[in-house]
Amino acid sequence: xxxxxxxxxxxxxxxxxxxxxxxxxxxxxxxxxxxxxxxVAQAARQAGYVPNTAARTLVSGRSGFVGLVLPIRGPNLVDxxxxxxxxxxxxxxxxxxxxxxxxxxxxxxxxxxVLRHVVESGRADGVVVTRIAETDERLAYxxxxxxxxxxxxxxxxxxxxxxxxxxxxAHAFGEAFDMLYDLGHRHFGLVTISEAMTFRHLRQDGLAxxxxxxxxxxxxxxxxxxxxxxxxxxIEAVNRMLRGPDRPTAIVALFDELALTVMEEAARAGLGxxxxxxxxGFDNIAASAYAPPGLTTFDASIRHCxxxxxxxxxxxxxxxxxxPLTRLIRPTLVARASHGPAPRTRx
Amino acid sequence: xxxxxxxxxxxxxxxxxxxxxxxxxxxxxxxxxxxxxxxVAQAARQAGYVPNTAARTLVSGRSGFVGLVLPIRGPNLVDxxxxxxxxxxxxxxxxxxxxxxxxxxxxxxxxxxVLRHVVESGRADGVVVTRIAETDERLAYxxxxxxxxxxxxxxxxxxxxxxxxxxxxAHAFGEAFDMLYDLGHRHFGLVTISEAMTFRHLRQDGLAxxxxxxxxxxxxxxxxxxxxxxxxxxIEAVNRMLRGPDRPTAIVALFDELALTVMEEAARAGLGxxxxxxxxGFDNIAASAYAPPGLTTFDASIRHCxxxxxxxxxxxxxxxxxxPLTRLIRPTLVARASHGPAPRTRx
DNA sequence: ATTGAAATTTAAAACGTTTGCATTTTTGCA
DNA sequence: TGCAAAAATGCAAACGTTTTAAATTTCAAT
Numbered sequence: 001x002x003x004x005x006x007x008x009x010x011x012x013x014x015x016x017x018x019x020x021x022x023x024x025x026x027x028x029x030x031x032x033x034x035x036x037x038x039x040v041a042q043a044a045r046q047a048g049y050v051p052n053t054a055a056r057t058l059v060s061g062r063s064g065f066v067g068l069v070l071p072i073r074g075p076n077l078v079d080x081x082x083x084x085x086x087x088x089x090x091x092x093x094x095x096x097x098x099x100x101x102x103x104x105x106x107x108x109x110x111x112x113x114v115l116r117h118v119v120e121s122g123r124a125d126g127v128v129v130t131r132i133a134e135t136d137e138r139l140a141y142x143x144x145x146x147x148x149x150x151x152x153x154x155x156x157x158x159x160x161x162x163x164x165x166x167x168x169x170a171h172a173f174g175e176a177f178d179m180l181y182d183l184g185h186r187h188f189g190l191v192t193i194s195e196a197m198t199f200r201h202l203r204q205d206g207l208a209x210x211x212x213x214x215x216x217x218x219x220x221x222x223x224x225x226x227x228x229x230x231x232x233x234x235i236e237a238v239n240r241m242l243r244g245p246d247r248p249t250a251i252v253a254l255f256d257e258l259a260l261t262v263m264e265e266a267a268r269a270g271l272g273x274x275x276x277x278x279x280x281g282f283d284n285i286a287a288s289a290y291a292p293p294g295l296t297t298f299d300a301s302i303r304h305c306x307x308x309x310x311x312x313x314x315x316x317x318x319x320x321x322x323x324p325l326t327r328l329i330r331p332t333l334v335a336r337a338s339h340g341p342a343p344r345t346r347x
Numbered sequence: 348x349x350x351x352x353x354x355x356x357x358x359x360x361x362x363x364x365x366x367x368x369x370x371x372x373x374x375x376x377x378x379x380x381x382x383x384x385x386x387v388a389q390a391a392r393q394a395g396y397v398p399n400t401a402a403r404t405l406v407s408g409r410s411g412f413v414g415l416v417l418p419i420r421g422p423n424l425v426d427x428x429x430x431x432x433x434x435x436x437x438x439x440x441x442x443x444x445x446x447x448x449x450x451x452x453x454x455x456x457x458x459x460x461v462l463r464h465v466v467e468s469g470r471a472d473g474v475v476v477t478r479i480a481e482t483d484e485r486l487a488y489x490x491x492x493x494x495x496x497x498x499x500x501x502x503x504x505x506x507x508x509x510x511x512x513x514x515x516x517a518h519a520f521g522e523a524f525d526m527l528y529d530l531g532h533r534h535f536g537l538v539t540i541s542e543a544m545t546f547r548h549l550r551q552d553g554l555a556x557x558x559x560x561x562x563x564x565x566x567x568x569x570x571x572x573x574x575x576x577x578x579x580x581x582i583e584a585v586n587r588m589l590r591g592p593d594r595p596t597a598i599v600a601l602f603d604e605l606a607l608t609v610m611e612e613a614a615r616a617g618l619g620x621x622x623x624x625x626x627x628g629f630d631n632i633a634a635s636a637y638a639p640p641g642l643t644t645f646d647a648s649i650r651h652c653x654x655x656x657x658x659x660x661x662x663x664x665x666x667x668x669x670x671p672l673t674r675l676i677r678p679t680l681v682a683r684a685s686h687g688p689a690p691r692t693r694x
Numbered sequence: 695a696t697t698g699a700a701a702t703t704t705a706a707a708a709c710g711t712t713t714g715c716a717t718t719t720t721t722g723c724a
Numbered sequence: 725t726g727c728a729a730a731a732a733t734g735c736a737a738a739c740g741t742t743t744t745a746a747a748t749t750t751c752a753a754t
Contacts, residue, residue: 005467007710018734023712033732050467054404055710058739063401065448070437078633082430090417090451099470100449101412104437120352120397122740123446260637286425290607290638354740365704370742380702402740405709469710 006047015043026051057122066093066313067101067124069114071131074229079257080286081302085152088303089128092310098125112137119147126317128152128309132164134196150313150325152305156198161324163316165309167300168330169199169282170206173252175333176280176298177210180250181219184342185278188221189241189248191258195228200254203282207252222248226258234258238265242277249277249342256281256288259295263338274340284334294336305329353394362390373398404469413440413660414448414471416461418478421576426604427633428649432499435650436475439657445472459484466494473664475499475656481543497660497672499652503545508671510663512656514647516546516629517553519678520599523627523645524557526680527597528566531689532625535568536588536595538605542575547601550629554599569595573605581605585612589624596624596689603628603635606642610685621687631681641683652676 012022017040025032025040026049032040043049057063068089070082089100101124105114115138118124126148129138132155142149143160151164180188190207192200204223211219226237238261241247253259259281263273271277273293281288281297288295312325359369364387372379372387373396379387390396404410415436417429436447448471452461462485465471473495476485479502489496490507498511527535537554539547551570558566573584585608588594600606606628610620618624620640628635628644635642659672 005469009710019711020713020735021733024733027712031732036732048463048467050464052405052710053468053470054401054410055739056712057401058399058405058710058741059712061739070434073434078427078431080425080427080430082434083427084425084430086433086449087417087420087429087451090449094451094453099451102433102437102447102449104434104441104446106441116395117397120395121400122352123400286632287634287637290634292639356740366741367704367706367743368702371703374742378702383702399740402709403742405711405740406742408709 005052006049008049008051011040011044011047011049014047015040061122063123063125064098065101065124066098066310067103067115067118067127069111069118069127069129070102070104072105072111077229084302085130085306088306088308089310091303092307093314096314098310098314112141115141119145126150126313128313132198134198134201148313148316148320150309150316152309153197153199154202156201163312163325165305165312165327165329166202167199167305168328169203170209172282172298172331172333173203173206174210174213176252177207177214179333180252180278180280180339180342181214181216183250183278183340185248185250186216186218186220186342187246187248187250188219189251190221190223191238191241191251191253191262192223192225193228193254193258194225203254220248231261234261235265238262239269242266242269242271247277250280250339251277252280254282256283256285256295256297259297259338260287260291263291263295273338276343278339278342280339282331288334289336293338296336296339297334298331299334300329300331352399353396355396355398358387358391358394358396361394362387408469410470410472411445412448412471413445413657414450414462414465414474415477416458416465416474417449417451419452419458424576431649432477432653435653435655436657438650439654440661443661445657445661459488462488466492473497473660475660479545481545481548495660495663495667497656497663499656500544500546501549503548510659510672512652512659512674512676513549514546514652515675515677516550517556519629519645519680520550520553521557521560522680523599524554524561527599527625527627527686527689528561528563530597530625530687532595532597533563533565533567533689534593534595534597535566536598537568537570538585538588538598538600538609539570539572540575540601540605541572550601567595578608581608582612585609586616589613589616589618594624597627597686598624599627601629603630603632603642603644606644606685607634607638610638610642620685623690625686625689627686629678635681636683640685643683643686644681645678646681647676647678 008019008022012019015022021032022040025037026044086100093100103114103118105111118127128150130152132151132153134156136155139151139155139162143162151162154164154166190204192204211221222241224237224241226234242265251262253262259279262279266273266277273279281295284297284299288297308327316325355366355369359366362369368379369387372384373391433447440447450461450465452458465474475497477499479498479500483502486498486502486509490509498509501511501513537551539551558568569588571584571588573581589612598609600609606626609626613620613624620626628642631644631646635644655674663672
C-alpha cells in the first residue's frame with residue numbers, strides 16, 4: 001500500500017544522469033542530445049514519473065493554476081450557471097495544461113479577502129472574477145496589484161482598462177423590444193432586480209436605447225424592481241405590474257427566473273400567455289423549456305463564454321498584452337411560445 | 348504596479364527575529380513567548396503577510412487541497428449537479444482551511460489519467476470521486492496507491508473497504524412503490540438507462556425488493572432501457588412503454604430528465620398525468636417544478652451530501668481511520684402533482 | 695555573584711524542482 | 725594526432741517554507 005512517488009533525483013540516478021540533464025530532457029531542451037531525450041522520456045514514462053507541483057511552482061514562480069472565488073450563494077439557490085461555467089473554464093484551461101482552483105469564502109469572510117489570499121499565497125497565476133458589482137473592490141484590488149485577471153462582465157464606467165468578456169445583454173434586450181414592437185406591442189414592462197450588479201443597467205439601458213431608436217412616442221415602458229433573492233417580494237412586484245389597471249402587453253424580465261415568476265403569476269391571474277401577455281426572459285435556464293407554454297429567451301452559452309475567458313486569461317498570463325483584451329458575446333434568441341402578437345383590445 | 352509579496356524572511360528581518368521564530372509564532376507554538384507571538388501576529392497582519400503555498404507544501408507534504416476530476420460532459424449537458432456539488436464541497440472544505448482543485452480531462456485522455464496526475468504530482472491531499480461505474484478503475488487505483496479519497500456512490504460489491512457516501516436510491520424507489528401501491532397501482536413501469544453506473548442497479552433493486560416485500564403476485568413491473576445521452580432513443584424507449592397494448596399505470600424513472608420525457612410523451616399520446624398515468628422521478632431538478640403538472644420526485648440534496656463528503660475526506664486525511672467511513676443519505680420525497688390514484692378501468 | 699534548569703530563540707537542513715554558469719565530451723578539420 | 729569549436733552534461737544556487745537539534749537568554753534559588 002501507499003506507493004511512494006518517484007522523484008527527479010531517483011529517476012536521474014536510475015539513468016545515471018544528473019538531475020539537471022533529466023530535467024532539461026523532459027522539458028525538451030534542444031541542448032540535450034536527442035538520443036538522451038528519448039531515453040529519459042522512455043524511462044520517465046515507464047517509471048510513471050510526475051513532477052512535483054509544489055517544487056516546480058516554488059522555483060519557477062508559476063503554479064499552472066487559475067483561481068476562481070466561488071460566489072457566496074444562498075442556501076436554496078439552484079441553477080446551472082456555476083456548473084457550466086467551471087466546465088467551460090476547465091475545457092479552456094486543460095488544452096494549455098492549466099487547472100482550476102476553487103476557493104470558497106467562509107461565513108463572515110468577504111469574497112475580497114479570499115481573493116487576496118489566493119493571489120498572495122501564490123496559488124494561482126491568474127484569476128477569473130464573475131458577477132461584477134456596480135462598484136467592485138475586487139477589480140480595483142487586482143488592478144492595483146497588477147495581477148492577471150479576466151472579468152466575466154463589465155463595470156459601467158472605469159478609469160482604467162482591464163480584461164473582460166461580457167454577454168451583450170443590451171443588444172439582446174434591444175432585439176427583444178424590436179421583435180415585440182413589430183408584433184404590435186406598444187406598452188412594455190420590465191421586471192428587474194434591486195441588487196447592485198452592472199448587468200441590470202446594461203440590459204435596461206439596451207432596452208431604453210432601442211425604444212429611443214424607434215422614436216415612437218406611443219411606446220410606454222413600466223419598470224418594477226424586486227430584491228433578487230426574496231421570492232415573496234418578487235411575486236408581489238410582478239403582481240403590481242400584472243394586476244394594475246393598465247398592464248403592459250409585453251413583459252421583459254431581467255432573467256429567466258423572473259420571467260418564470262411572471263408566467264406563473266399571469267396564469268394565476270387568468271391571463272393567457274402569449275394571448276394576453278407576451279413574456280421574454282434571459283439566460284435560457286433548463287426550466288424555461290418546460291414551463292408552459294415554453295419561455296422565449298436568450299441563450300448566453302455560459303460554457304462557451306467560460307472557455308473563451310480561460311483562453312483570454314492564459315494569454316494575459318503568458319503574454320502580458322499592452323492593451324486590455326475585451327470581448328462582447330451576442331446571445332442568441334431562443335424563440336419558444338411565450339411571445340406573440342399584441343392583443344387587439346387593450347384591457 | 349505589480350506589488351511584490353512579502354516573504355517570511357522579510358517579515359522576520361523587519362521584526363529583528365529569525366525566520367524560525369516568526370514561522371513558529373505564526374503557527375502559534377507554545378514555546379514562543381506570548382509577547383513575541385502577539386508582536387509577530389500584529390506585524391504579519393499589518394504587512395499583509397500570506398505564506399507561500401508552494402513552499403509550505405513542498406516542505407510539509409501537505410497541499411491543503413482536495414482534488415475533483417471533472418466528469419467529462421457532453422456538449423449540451425445542462426444540469427445543476429456540478430454547481431451544487433462544488434458549492435457543497437467548498438462549504439465543507441473552507442471551515443478547515445482547505446480548497447478545491449478541479450482538474451479536467453483533455454479530449455482523448457481518460458479520467459483515470461487525470462486522476463493519476465493529480466495524485467502523483469502532489470497537488471492534492473485527497474480526492475473526491477463521483478459517478479461510480481460498475482467496474483471502476485479509479486477506486487482500484489486509489490486503493491492500491493493508499494491515497495485518501497471518498498466516493499460519492501458505491502460499488503455493487505467489492506473485495507475491499509473504502510470511504511463512501513451515497514444517496515439511498517434503493518430506499519427511495521421502495522418508498523415510491525409503496526406509495527403507488529397504496530394508491531391502487533399494480534402495473535408498474537421503470538424507465539432506466541443502459542450506462543454502466545452502479546446507481547441504476549441500486550435503485551432498480553430497491554424497487555424490486557419493495558415489490559417482493561409486498562408479496563402480491565398481481566404486481567407487475569415492465570422495464571425499458573435507453574442510452575443515457577441519446578434523446579431520440581430515450582423518447583423511443585418511453586413510447587415503447589406508453590403506446591404498448593397494455594401500459595403501466597405508474598412509471599418510475601431512474602432520474603428526473605427521464606421522468607420529464609415520460610410526461611412530455613404522455614401528453615403527446617393524450618394521456619393525462621396523473622389521471623391516466625402516475626410518474627415519479629428522482630433528483631428534484633429545477634425543471635421538475637415547472638413541468639406540468641409538477642413532477643413528484645425525490646430530493647437528494649447534493650449540496651448537503653457534498654459538504655458531508657468534504658468533512659469525511661478531511662477526517663480521512665487527518666486521522667487515517669482504521670475502518671472505512673460510510674454514510675447513506677435518505678432522500679426526501681417531494682410530492683407534487685404527477686402521482687395519484689390508479690385509474691379505475693384498465694385500458 | 696553563581697549555577698542549573700527552564701524558557702526562548704536560532705542556525706541549518708530539507709522538500710523537489712529549474713536554471714545560470716562551468717565543465718566535460720564529442721566532432722570536424724588540419 | 726592534435727586542437728579548437730560545438731555539443732552535451734553537470735554543479736550548485738535558488739525558490740520560501742517547516743522542523744530538528746542546538747544555542748542562547750532568563751530566572752529562581754543558593
